[in-house]
Structures are given as C-alpha cells and as structure tokens.
Amino acid sequence: MSELVEAADLALLANGFEAAMAEAPDPGEADQALYDLGWADLLDAAPTQGAAIAFSALGKTNSAASLLDDVVAHALGMDISLALCVVFPAPHQTIPPACRHGNAVVVDGLVSARVESAATAVLASEAEGSVGLATIDATLLQGSAAGGVDPGGAFRRVTAEIPADAISLMANQGTWDSAVAAAQVALAHQLLGEARWMLAEARQHAIDRVQFGRAVASFQAIRHKLAESLVLIEGAESVAQGCLHDPDPLLAALAKSLAGQAALTTATHAQQVLAGIGFTAEHQFHRWMKRTLVIDTLFGSAGSLPIEIGNKLLSQDSAPRLIQL
Amino acid sequence: MDPETFRRDLEAWLDANDEELSPPYEGAGSMDEQIAHYSLVKRALYDSGFGRYGWPESVNGLGGSPLLRAIVGEEINLRGLADPSPWTMIEVLAPTVIDFARPEIAARLVPPFIRGDEMWCQGFSEPDAGSDLASISCRADKTDGGWAVSGQKIWTSFIQYARRCVLLVRTGEPGSAHRGITALLVDVDSPGVSYSPIETMHGRHDFAEVHYDEVFVPDERLIGEENGGWQVAMDILPYERSTTFWHRGALLHRRFSDLVAQVAASGDRSDTAARALGQAFQSLVAFRSRSRDTQHRLAGGQQLGVETSIDKILITSAELDLFKAVRDLLGGVVEFDDDLAAAMWRTDYLYSKAAPIYGGTAEIQRNIVARRLLDLGPES
Incomplete structure (x- = not known):
C-alpha cells in the first residue's frame, strides 16, 4: 500500500473537496473542479484513503460528481481522465454489467453523468466464468435521460447491445474483484456521509421543534431513533475505516452492506423525526434520502450483499477472523 | 512485547498444551466442572507467564500493553478452552482495584485473583437499584477500625465460588445519590454474609441474592475515597467494555463459525440461510471493528468514556442476531433436540436474551447515546 497521506493534509483536502462540491452542483463542473484540486494525484498516491475523503465529502454535500468512474478505472489499472467513464453493474449486483451473446455484447448496467462527455467507456463482461475488460466508444451509451428517483444525481441505467466489432479488448491489469472492493469502500464512505448529514438535520429539527410545550428531542421515542442511527453509523464507519489497512474483498463488501443499512435506517428514522416537513420538496432532506436509495444499489446493496456474504461463508464452511487487534 | 509475536508464541504454547487445557467434560459441563477447569486454565496461563502480561509489576504482572490480555482471552475463547464468564470478573474488577485500592492491599490480594x-x-x-444504580441503599456505618455493612444486593454472579466481593454501599445520607456511595472490598466468608441462589431461565445458578447483616469490613479495604464510590464504579465501566467485550466477541465468533459449518453440512444453500448468516456476520464484524478501535484507544492511554455505550449496543446486536439466526436456521434444534450440541445451542440462545439487560439495559445505553453523544438535552 502507498504511504498514507498526513492527517493535516487530508483535512485540508477534505475541506477543499467539500467546498468545490458545494459550489459546483453540475456533475461535469464538479468533476473538473476536483481534478483541478489534485483528485487524480491523490487517487494515485493513496487510493483507498483518497477515495474515503472524497466520497465522504460527496455524501455530506450530496454532490453528483462522477468520481466512481475514476475509482473503478484506477483499480482496473487504467490511467484516469475526464474522457474515461465506466459501466457499473446493474442495480444490487456486483457481477460485470455485460455478457457476450454470439457476435454481440449485451449490456445491462449503470453509468454516471460522465458518459455524456467522455470519449471512451470501460466495459467488463463475463463469459465462461472469467471477466474480460474492453473499451468502447462512449457515444454508444449516450443519450439516456437522467430520470429515475434522483434526476439530479449522477447515475442512470443503461441497456444496450453492442456489436462485437465495436469492442476493443484490453489486457487485464487490476482484477474485477479488486475494482468491486475499491468501489464498495468508496461508496460506503459516501453512504456514511449521506447518513451523517441526515442525522444532523433530524437532530437539529428535534431540538428546535416544540410540541406539547417542549422540544420533541426530549421524547424518548425520538431520542432512541436518533441514537440507533448513530450506533449503526459508527459501527459501519469503523469497518469502512478498517478497509484502509486491510484490502480483503469480503471486508469491503461488509463495509458497503453495513453503510447501506446505516444510511437506509438513518433515512427512515430521520424522516420520521422530521415528520411532515421531511415529506415535502421544500426541505432538502428528500435529496439526500433519494441519493441514498441510489447509492445503496451500486455494487451490491444492504439487501443483496448479506446473501452474497453468507454464500461465501457457506462455500468456505467457516467464518474468517477478519478483524485483528 | 509486540502483540503479534505474543500471539504467535501464545498459539504455539496453546497448541503444545492442548490436551491439558481442553475441558475434560463433554458439552457445556456443570457449573462446578466449568469453574474448576477455568481455574486450571488460568493457573496454567499464569505459570507459563502468558497470563501475567498486561498486568502491572505491582501485582506480580510482567507489564506490557492491556492488548496482550485481550489477545489471551481471545485465543482461549476462540478455542473454547474455558468459560468466559468467571474470567470477566477479573477484567472488570482487577484494573480498578489496582487503581483505587491501597497499594499493599492490591499487591497482596490481586495476584491470586488473576492467577485463577x-x-x-x-x-x-x-x-x-437496577438501571438506577445511584439509588442504592445497602448501608455502611463507621465502627471501630472499619465499617458495618447492612443491606441487600442482587444479581451477584458466582458468589458461591467467590472469595471477595467489590461492594458499593451507601455512606452518605439516604438521598445523597451518587455523592454518598463508597466502594469496599469485602471477604465473602465474613460473618453476616448470606446468599440464596437465583435460578436463571437457562437452568443455571449464575447469580444470587445476597444479604449483609452487620458485616464488618476493615478500613484498609476501602477502595478509593469515602463517598468516592461512584468514581470507582465509573472507572470500572470502560474496562468492562473493552477487554471483556473483546473476549466475548471471540466466543461469539466461534459460535458463529460453528453455525456456518452446521448449515453448510446440512446442504441448505437457500437465500434465506445465506442472508441470515450474512446479516449475523456483518453485525459481528461491526462490533469487532469498533471494539478493536476501543482496545487501541485504551492501550494508547486514552480515557474511555460514554462512547463505549456504542460498543455495548453493537455487541448486544451481534449476540441477538447470531442466536436469532441459530434458531431460524437450525430448524427445531433450540426447541426440541436434547443431544449435547443442541443443549449448548439452547443454552446460548436463551443466554443471549440477557445481553440487552445486563451491564446497563439497551434502553439506558440509548439514553446515554442520545444525551451525551448526540447532545439532545434533557429527557422529558
């Protein structure tokens, strides 16, 4: 692993990233601003740690910057740039987004907003149990509308059938499994950033909102919902941070699953504490909540990952001791 | 000593002495058998030196980081060599007695405790006075050369095997709450101590109701200051939630791995089985990761405090999720089967129901998180 970046430098970078994300709501502008701040160098010098601070900032600011393309491309051993995007697995999946059918490759996956401006897309496909990597012209995937529950977000679904002669196979450098792990750890940090923002909003609302002559924060039912959210966030955070020192793919999957569970539960509890205002479009809460739904589905979700993890344990007949003192 | 070298040396020693250290009984054994074997394992560890690391030289320890104690308990629990419950009392009580008792008392009394x-x-x-510990009323009044203790305690674990008891007593006025509490180290065989066991729902006599009737406790057995008992009790809390939790986490890991092996052997490859195992594993990993961070903060000399309520809630969830999966996936074993393995699953399943109650209930922990970590102000 590369040298870890000094804590003071990290704090500065984190602040810079958050400010840039807050100022550039458009995904393309945000990508450019982060490249200007040295995001690519950081990812090269300290991939896991760099992704952790950038994605944590993504979560807190709810920015739609397309940094996941860079994390995955970098883990696959490619030189990252704003001209390169990646096709991600279909919702809730960790398997490659494409498979070969005769002379064509059938794609069912997710892409970020960067697909609209990129020249090249990286496409992983599965055939006969092994994963092949290829590049295609990004225009083949362009033009899909950014719809869905979170139109302001970066991700949209893409289905396509690409003729075999449009595909340039490339030599695998990084493996697909390590790319999945890198994406899962980064997304775990994003989900925890989303969760911490939602918890902070709900906490402040509970303190400010008065009913029956007292702050609703004084009611135990509300206190316990917020406390449960914090406990799930801290447990998931510890595992996500642990991934900095341990590249085990199983730990990465656990981090993503725990972070998804923490963020989804926090979203539910925070919305209940916010009550009526949290159901409106006037309050910002719904943006974070919808982004959480979307990010949870990327590279395996809190619903799907426990099944994958359990199957892995069953195939090994035992549970590995992942966390060492 | 470097923790990894220590662990390797310990593993080699445990491998070499496996026969002597393995329980002589099958299944869980009776409580008498468990306690006798626990003592044997503790003594072997102490005499080999492994059980003295992590304890200060003032109590005949060999020094080094408390991480070393966490490692010893982890290895013992992963191998299922000794029941962790009696061991818990050492990790909970000894560090605080060392910090607060008179040095000559700690030097004389603690070594036989940590040797087993x-x-x-x-x-x-x-x-x-359960969750509301500051409302205790068991009294101690000054007498010639010491204290006279009268009152009642409950949930006192293992008193039938115990030589001494760390006791919280009321020395201030009845309404003095946490300001009027004192900690004493009492000999259980003192005249005036009597107890009656309480049978738990998993069929054991883990704890008892204890009566103190004019029990004399000499001055030298004061732990901390007169009316300083609340500080002593609060000092215990972080120890209870660091090393002890790490040990119990290792036991939960072993039982989880047993469950995975049993489900794998049954051929059940359903999504339901995989999901239940995956969820139980992620709860366990979240706890272990958090607890690892806590061990390192303690070993680094940091003061542990209310944030350990999060560790408590996480280990409780890990335990409940694990034994819920046991009941769900081993169809009918908890309810009907009577072989040794089933009896152990049943015992552990029933015992898991105590996890959200002992050491401060799940609700109290959430109250602490809300008040102290989320700063939500007072409750109505």
Whole structure:
C-alpha cells in the first residue's frame, strides 16, 4: 500500500473537496473542479484513503460528481481522465454489467453523468466464468435521460447491445474483484456521509421543534431513533475505516452492506423525526434520502450483499477472523 | 512485547498444551466442572507467564500493553478452552482495584485473583437499584477500625465460588445519590454474609441474592475515597467494555463459525440461510471493528468514556442476531433436540436474551447515546 497521506493534509483536502462540491452542483463542473484540486494525484498516491475523503465529502454535500468512474478505472489499472467513464453493474449486483451473446455484447448496467462527455467507456463482461475488460466508444451509451428517483444525481441505467466489432479488448491489469472492493469502500464512505448529514438535520429539527410545550428531542421515542442511527453509523464507519489497512474483498463488501443499512435506517428514522416537513420538496432532506436509495444499489446493496456474504461463508464452511487487534 | 509475536508464541504454547487445557467434560459441563477447569486454565496461563502480561509489576504482572490480555482471552475463547464468564470478573474488577485500592492491599490480594486461585464477585445492583444504580441503599456505618455493612444486593454472579466481593454501599445520607456511595472490598466468608441462589431461565445458578447483616469490613479495604464510590464504579465501566467485550466477541465468533459449518453440512444453500448468516456476520464484524478501535484507544492511554455505550449496543446486536439466526436456521434444534450440541445451542440462545439487560439495559445505553453523544438535552 502507498504511504498514507498526513492527517493535516487530508483535512485540508477534505475541506477543499467539500467546498468545490458545494459550489459546483453540475456533475461535469464538479468533476473538473476536483481534478483541478489534485483528485487524480491523490487517487494515485493513496487510493483507498483518497477515495474515503472524497466520497465522504460527496455524501455530506450530496454532490453528483462522477468520481466512481475514476475509482473503478484506477483499480482496473487504467490511467484516469475526464474522457474515461465506466459501466457499473446493474442495480444490487456486483457481477460485470455485460455478457457476450454470439457476435454481440449485451449490456445491462449503470453509468454516471460522465458518459455524456467522455470519449471512451470501460466495459467488463463475463463469459465462461472469467471477466474480460474492453473499451468502447462512449457515444454508444449516450443519450439516456437522467430520470429515475434522483434526476439530479449522477447515475442512470443503461441497456444496450453492442456489436462485437465495436469492442476493443484490453489486457487485464487490476482484477474485477479488486475494482468491486475499491468501489464498495468508496461508496460506503459516501453512504456514511449521506447518513451523517441526515442525522444532523433530524437532530437539529428535534431540538428546535416544540410540541406539547417542549422540544420533541426530549421524547424518548425520538431520542432512541436518533441514537440507533448513530450506533449503526459508527459501527459501519469503523469497518469502512478498517478497509484502509486491510484490502480483503469480503471486508469491503461488509463495509458497503453495513453503510447501506446505516444510511437506509438513518433515512427512515430521520424522516420520521422530521415528520411532515421531511415529506415535502421544500426541505432538502428528500435529496439526500433519494441519493441514498441510489447509492445503496451500486455494487451490491444492504439487501443483496448479506446473501452474497453468507454464500461465501457457506462455500468456505467457516467464518474468517477478519478483524485483528 | 509486540502483540503479534505474543500471539504467535501464545498459539504455539496453546497448541503444545492442548490436551491439558481442553475441558475434560463433554458439552457445556456443570457449573462446578466449568469453574474448576477455568481455574486450571488460568493457573496454567499464569505459570507459563502468558497470563501475567498486561498486568502491572505491582501485582506480580510482567507489564506490557492491556492488548496482550485481550489477545489471551481471545485465543482461549476462540478455542473454547474455558468459560468466559468467571474470567470477566477479573477484567472488570482487577484494573480498578489496582487503581483505587491501597497499594499493599492490591499487591497482596490481586495476584491470586488473576492467577485463577480464587474468584471475586461484584455487589452493585439491588432490588430497588437496577438501571438506577445511584439509588442504592445497602448501608455502611463507621465502627471501630472499619465499617458495618447492612443491606441487600442482587444479581451477584458466582458468589458461591467467590472469595471477595467489590461492594458499593451507601455512606452518605439516604438521598445523597451518587455523592454518598463508597466502594469496599469485602471477604465473602465474613460473618453476616448470606446468599440464596437465583435460578436463571437457562437452568443455571449464575447469580444470587445476597444479604449483609452487620458485616464488618476493615478500613484498609476501602477502595478509593469515602463517598468516592461512584468514581470507582465509573472507572470500572470502560474496562468492562473493552477487554471483556473483546473476549466475548471471540466466543461469539466461534459460535458463529460453528453455525456456518452446521448449515453448510446440512446442504441448505437457500437465500434465506445465506442472508441470515450474512446479516449475523456483518453485525459481528461491526462490533469487532469498533471494539478493536476501543482496545487501541485504551492501550494508547486514552480515557474511555460514554462512547463505549456504542460498543455495548453493537455487541448486544451481534449476540441477538447470531442466536436469532441459530434458531431460524437450525430448524427445531433450540426447541426440541436434547443431544449435547443442541443443549449448548439452547443454552446460548436463551443466554443471549440477557445481553440487552445486563451491564446497563439497551434502553439506558440509548439514553446515554442520545444525551451525551448526540447532545439532545434533557429527557422529558
């Protein structure tokens, strides 16, 4: 692993990233601003740690910057740039987004907003149990509308059938499994950033909102919902941070699953504490909540990952001791 | 000593002495058998030196980081060599007694405790003071050369095997709450101590109701200051939630791995089985990761505090999720089967129901998180 970046430098970078994300709501502008701040160098010098601070900032600011393309491309051993995007697995999946059918490759996956401006897309496909990597012209995937529950977000679904002669196979450098792990750890940090923002909003609302002559924060039912959210966030955070020192793919999957569970539960509890205002479009809460739904589905979700993890344990007949003192 | 070298040396020693250290009984064994074997394992560890690391030289330890104690308990629990419950009392009580008792008392009394020659117990809760510990009423009045203790305690674990008891008593006015509490180290065989066991729902006599009737405790057995008992009790809390939790986490890991092996052997490859195992594993990993961070903060000399309520909630969830999966996936074993393995699953399943109750209920922990970590202000 590369040298870890000094804590003071990290704090500065984190602040810079958050400010840039807050100022550039458009995904393309945000990508450019982060490249200007040295995001690519950081990812090269300290991939896991760099992704952790950038994605944590993504979560807190709810920015739609397309940094996941860079994390995955970098883990696959490619030189990252704003001209390169990646096709991600279909919702809730960790398997490659494409498979070969005769002379064509059938794609069912997710892409970020960067697909609209990129020249090249990286496409992983599965055939006969092994994963092949290829590049295609990004225009083949362009033009899909950014719809869905979170139109302001970066991700949209893409289905396509690409003729075999449009595909340039490339030599695998990084493996697909390590790319999945890198994406899962980064997304775990994003989900925890989303969760911490939602918890902070709900906490402040509970303190400010008065009913029956007292702050609703004084009611135990509300206190316990917020406390449960914090406990799930801290447990998931510890595992996500642990991934900095341990590249085990199983730990990465656990981090993503725990972070998804923490963020989804926090979203539910925070919305209940916010009550009526949290159901409106006037309050910002719904943006974070919808982004959480979307990010949870990327590279395996809190619903799907426990099944994958359990199957892995069953195939090994035992549970590995992942966390060492 | 470097923790990894220590662990390797310990593993080699445990491998070499496996026969002597393995329980002589099958299944869980009776409580008498468990306690006898626990003492044997503790003594072997102490005499080999492994059980003395992580304890200060003032109590005949060999020094080094408390991480070393966490490692010893982890290895013992992963191998299932000794029941962790009596061991818990050492990790909970000994560090605080070392910090707060008179040095000559700690130097004389603590070594046989950590060697496993004798057991101690903890007299905190009372019938009317459970979660609300500051409302205890068991009294100690000054007498010639010491104290006279009268009152009642409950949930005192292992008193039938114990030589001494760390007791919280009321020395201030009845309404003095946490300001009027004192900690004493009492000999269980003192005249005036009597107890009656309480049978738990998993069929054991883990704890007892204890009566103190004019029990004399000499001045030298004061732990901390007169009316300083609350500080002593609060000092215990972080120890209870660091090393002890790490040990119990290792036991949960072993039982989880047993469950995975049993489900794998049954051929059940359903999504339901995989999901239940995956969820139980992620709860366990979240706890272990958090607890690892806590061990390192403690070893680094940091003061542990209310944030350990999060560790408590996480280990409780891990335990409940694990044994829910046991019941769900081993169809009918908990309810009907009577072989040794089933009896152990049943015992552990039933015992898991105590996890959200002992050591401060799940609700109290959430109250602490809300008040102290989320800063939500006072409750109505």
